[in-house]
Amino acid sequence: MLDFMFGIFAMLFPFLPIVSIILSIYIALQNNKLGKRFYGLFFPVIITVCNIWLFPIDRTDMFHDALRFYFFLIDFCLPMLISSTLYHSIRLYYLYKSIKWRIFPISICYLFGLIFHYLNTMHWEEIFRGQKFVFDILLISTAIISYLPCLYLFILQRRKNNP
Known part of the structure; x- marks a missing residue:
C-alpha cells in the first residue's frame, strides 16, 4: 500500500501542500459565510488516517x-x-469572537496533537530508542487527544441550542 501511495504523492508533491492549504482557507471562509455548525472533526480524521497508515510499518528495518x-x-x-x-x-x-477563552483550550489540544504527531514520526528513534510499543501507544493517545475538542464543541453547541 505504501508503494501505491508513494506513486500518487510523488506526482503531486509540489502541488498537494499548496492546494490543501488554499482549499482549507477557502472552505473555512465559505462555511463562515453560510453560518454552518462547527464540530472540529477535520483535524482528528486526518490525524487518525495518518496514524492508521503508520501502524503497519516496521520501524526497526526501515x-x-x-x-x-x-x-x-x-x-x-x-x-x-x-x-x-x-x-x-x-x-x-469566527465562531467565538466574543469569548476568546474557549478558543484557547481547543487550540492547545490541536497543537499538542500536531506536535506529538511530528515527534512520533520524525524523531521516534531519538526519543523512544526504537521501541515500537511506545510508538504505537503514543499514536493512539495522539488520536484520542485530537478528538477531545470535538467532544467539547459538540457539548457546547448542544448546550447552546437547548438552554
Whole structure:
C-alpha cells in the first residue's frame, strides 16, 4: 500500500501542500459565510488516517522504506495536518469572537496533537530508542487527544441550542 501511495504523492508533491492549504482557507471562509455548525472533526480524521497508515510499518528495518516513508509524511501528513489546523483556527476565531477563552483550550489540544504527531514520526528513534510499543501507544493517545475538542464543541453547541 505504501508503494501505491508513494506513486500518487510523488506526482503531486509540489502541488498537494499548496492546494490543501488554499482549499482549507477557502472552505473555512465559505462555511463562515453560510453560518454552518462547527464540530472540529477535520483535524482528528486526518490525524487518525495518518496514524492508521503508520501502524503497519516496521520501524526497526526501515532502510529500504525510509525514502517512501518520509516522502509520505512530508508530502501528505504534515501538509494536511497543518491545513486542518489552519482551517480550525479560522473557524474557531469566527465562531467565538466574543469569548476568546474557549478558543484557547481547543487550540492547545490541536497543537499538542500536531506536535506529538511530528515527534512520533520524525524523531521516534531519538526519543523512544526504537521501541515500537511506545510508538504505537503514543499514536493512539495522539488520536484520542485530537478528538477531545470535538467532544467539547459538540457539548457546547448542544448546550447552546437547548438552554
